[in-house]
């Protein structure tokens with residue numbers, strides 16, 4: 001399937017609307033990507049100002065989701081899309097939900113920076129898992145970027161390339177949890193900071209889950225196949241035949 | 243406590259499968275020519291009983307031609323020649339021994355343009371019964387009411403059954419023709435664009451009627467309205483230039499057709 005097929009309808013109005021949907025998702029995705037970049041920079045430098053910016057930005061992302069819903073409803077009501085057009089609508093609605101949730105998770109990362117700034121003093125020990133947090137967040141951002149490009153090109157092959165990253169994220173996350181748990185025992189006086197780190201770690205791991213959901217939506221769009229909740233074996237088989 | 247292990251919404255996830263259906267009509271390698279011009283090209287398909295099967299495809303692809311084959315209406319056209327087999331419950335429709343008027347009683351047809359006879363509403367509906375020499379007044383009355391109710395027309399005409407059918411509106415005439423077709427209780431009902439002349443409300447009424455009627459009849463419908471095919475049918479056949487291109491359950495055809503040609507047609511793309 002190729003993107004240009006979505007602009008080859010006899011109805012130019014439908015062509016325009018579907019093009020708009022693509023653009024809206026890419027724009028919204030770009031916002032979340034940007035939000036993630038800011039969060040990474042806030043995490044790196046402990047920059048509270050940027051962190052607050054990230055939190056404020058969440059509103060805009062929420063609006064984008066509603067805007068996309070509105071457009072989807074309109075296309076459904078007025079143009080009765082079928083086949084891949086219909087799948088595009090459903091995929092778009094789902095992707096917008098995942099992007100909005102990603103925005104929420106990024107906010108949790110930013111709030112960690114704000115908290116750390118307030119809670120004095122956060123000792124070195126309370127930074128257990130912090131490097132992994134940055135690592136997972138960076139990987140999630142890359143996964144998001146990949147899926148957005150895959151969506152723009154309507155390519156399931158491109159989308160599934162994030163699966164390798166997902167595996168690494170899993171391992172890093174497990175290690176980080178272990179490290180933080182150990183610090184809980186060793187430095188119980190840091191419990192407040194460590195809890196914050198744990199929350200942020202979970203948020204960063206959720207980011208990669210949402211990127212994975214977006215991948216699934218793209219597969220649905222391209223292949224018409226719902227791969228959510230497929231067990232690993234069936235999924236691997238399915239992806240091999242892509 | 244009962245353990246919940248799976249979730250299933252019947253209407254949404256139970257997919258129809260042709261393999262599981264009882265078959266009313268089977269078409270085998272069916273070809274039709276108008277003179278030397280081939281209009282149907284080796285059509286092979288099984289049409290399930292008590293289901294609605296829709297035929298879609300661009301103008302001139304052979305939908306009406308195929309539909310007319312199912313009650314041998316094409317016999318009336320001199321230039322037509324055919325080969326292949328069409329079975330109605332294992333009986334060959336085109337065998338020498340087939341009684342064609344009996345066949346047409348078993349397979350009724352409603353045309354695109356309503357064509358009531360210039361007679362009373364009552365006489366229109368019991369026309370087929372009179373041909374069968376049914377004289378019993380009570381049987382006639384009951385059948386007329388049943389058929390008019392079935393066609394969703396009874397309430398509108400019950401007080402004017404003696405009026406000329408041509409005084410009805412287009413939509414009423416079309417429902418009258420449906421009543422006339424079902425009055426003889428055929429096994430199969432052929433509908434060739436039955437709502438193309440109707441307003442949206444009458445169209446929905448006829449669609450609702452089709453849904454009701456499939457309990458008792460096997461229904462084959464030709465329609466240019468893709469949304470209508472999607473709404474009323476259980477199976478959809480996409481035809482192109484005399485070929486049966488793709489034929490599957492309607493859910494699949496409208497959400498994930500196999501062939502690009504089908505996709506382009508149903509989603510209104512340049513082929």
Ligand SMILES: Nc1ncnc2c1ncn2[C@@H]1O[C@H](COP(=O)(O)OP(=O)(O)OP(=O)(O)O)[C@@H](O)[C@H]1O
Nearest residue numbers: 276281299300301302303304305306307308319321
């Ligand atoms: N009586 C006839 N004599 C000669 N050719 C015919 C006759 N009826 C139909 N055809 C030709 O056979 C082909 C199929 O016609 P048919 O009426 O079956 O198409 P259709 O799919 O029903 O089209 P539409 O959607 O416009 O009703 C067309 O090329 C048509 O010109």
Ligand SMILES: [Mg+2]
Nearest residue numbers: 305306307464
């Ligand atoms: Mg026709």
